[in-house]
Amino acid sequence: xxxxxxxxxVWTHDAENGGEWAKINRPISGxxxxxxxxxxxxxxxxxxxxxxxxQKVTILLEELLAIGVxxxxxxxxxIRIAEGDQFGSGFVAINPNSKIPAxxxxxxxxxxxxxxxxxxxxxxxxxxxxxLPKSIAERTSxxxxxxxxxxxxxxxxxxxxxxxxxxxEKFEYPINRFTMEAKRxxxxxxxxxxxxxxxxxxxxxxxxxxxxxxxxNLVLGRSYDAAEFLxxxxxxQVLRWxxxxxxxxxxxxxxxxNRSWGExxxxxxxxxxxxxxxxxxxxxx
Numbered sequence: 039x040x041x042x043x044x045x046x047x048v049w050t051h052d053a054e055n056g057g058e059w060a061k062i063n064r065p066i067s068g069x070x071x072x073x074x075x076x077x078x079x080x081x082x083x084x085x086x087x088x089x090x091x092x093q094k095v096t097i098l099l100e101e102l103l104a105i106g107v108x109x110x111x112x113x114x115x116x117i118r119i120a121e122g123d124q125f126g127s128g129f130v131a132i133n134p135n136s137k138i139p140a141x142x143x144x145x146x147x148x149x150x151x152x153x154x155x156x157x158x159x160x161x162x163x164x165x166x167x168x169x170l171p172k173s174i175a176e177r178t179s180x181x182x183x184x185x186x187x188x189x190x191x192x193x194x195x196x197x198x199x200x201x202x203x204x205x206x207e208k209f210e211y212p213i214n215r216f217t218m219e220a221k222r223x224x225x226x227x228x229x230x231x232x233x234x235x236x237x238x239x240x241x242x243x244x245x246x247x248x249x250x251x252x253x254x255n256l257v258l259g260r261s262y263d264a265a266e267f268l269x270x271x272x273x274x275q276v277l278r279w280x281x282x283x284x285x286x287x288x289x290x291x292x293x294x295x296n297r298s299w300g301e302x303x304x305x306x307x308x309x310x311x312x313x314x315x316x317x318x319x320x321x322x323x
Contacts, residue, residue, distance in 0.1 A: 062122055067134060073126030077144075078113025078310050085115050085129060086139035088297035090195070090251035090261075091155040095139045096309075097247045097292030098162055098169065103312070104288040107166050109145070114295050114309040156188050159244040169244050179238040183230075183245035191252045193219045203262040217268070220256075224273045227253060231275035246283060251293070254280035291315045 051065050077083055082099070086092040102110035117123045117138050124136040133140040133153035140153040141161070152161045163170035171177045197216035201209065227249070230237065238245040252261075257273060257280050259265040270277065283289055295315065298307045303322035306315050 062119060062125075067130075067136060068125075069127040069130040070122060070125040071127070073123070073128050075126070075128035075132070076113075076115050078115070080111045080113050080310075081143060081145035082110065082112035083115070083142045083144065084112055084139060084296075085117050085132070085141075086296045087117050087119055088293065088295060089119075089138065090191070090255065091137075092139045092296055093251035093293045094155045094248050095141065095158050095162075096295040097251070097289050098159055098244060100288040100292040100295075100315075101247070101286075102162070102166055102168060105168065107168065110162070110166060111311075112309070114306075116296050116298060116307045118298075156184055156248065159184065159248060163244050169242065169247070171241060171243065176239060176241070180243045180245045183237045184248050186226075187245070187248045187252065190223050194223065194252055194256070198264075199262045202264055202267070221268060224253065224257070224268070224270070224276055227279075228273040228275045231279045236279070246279075250280065250283045250289070254283055258284060291319070294318065 053064075075083075075085060084095060084099070086095065088096070096114060099110050099112050117129065119138060123129065124133075124138060129140065130136055132142055132151040135153065137153070139155055139158060140151065141158050143150045143152065143161075143165075150161075152158045160170070170180060193216060197212070198220040201212040201216055205212075227237070234240065236242050236246050237249055253276065255261045256268070257265065257270040257276050259270075294304045295306050295309045297305050299305065301322075303318055303320075306318050309315060
């Protein structure tokens with residue numbers, strides 16, 4: 039029997055055949071319901087979820103606070119993407135693309151909305167003058183790897199992660215296709231880290247904060263239950279780097295903000311002060 043898929047002349051949306059996230063995926067943009075966004079007491083208002091893209095921003099904010107940048111205090115509000123919060127009118131107003139994370143900076147006369155995690159990282163690094171080098175060569179290296187991440191991670195998440203872990207059925211071709219690419223990317227990182235302590239060179243930067251939530255969590259066994267399948271032990275330099283970043287207190291704090299699953303000491307659904315994180319970390323055995 040020939041069961042190959044033959045595309046129709048005109049594609050139509052089949053909401054019943056999209057796997058775990060089908061109910062929130064749709065081929066149009068815009069709000070589906072009216073909902074105002076909450077605003078906390080701090081100038082920086084983050085609307086997010088602790089996915090890899092969300093972790094990037096909360097890690098940077100916690101790193102800024104750790105070095106004494108008091109102006110980086112922030113409120114982090116939970117956006118439950120599985121329930122469609124990102125399609126509320128308030129969220130769409132600050133991010134027409136309806137993806138987390140999104141940030142609003144109320145410290146300026148006209149509040150600034152920032153969306154796309156890479157854009158938020160650059161905005162905050164430039165605003166507070168940390169974790170983005172000033173020299174043109176070092177800054178360009180950070181930017182190279184920041185943009186590498188945003189070109190590569192969709193193949194890891196939407197490609198490998200989707201077909202290996204989330205698709206309603208397992209198919210050999212897409213799993214092989216995206217496994218090949220995921221392993222190629224890990225090899226790229228492994229070779230870069232063989233000659234550099236951090237991703238972009240000798241200095242810890244927003245490039246590390248962007249890449250670690252995707253590839254660090256992957257090799258540490260936290261993503262897609264795929265560490266053995268991908269044979270991550272062979273990427274010794276990526277593992278060395280991933281463990282070093284994981285040991286940073288600010289990373290341990292940032293990775294659990296806007297998280298509502300996992301162990302009790304990993305869940306800080308809403309963050310409005312340092313005490314919110316402190317109380318949760320204190321639960322760890």
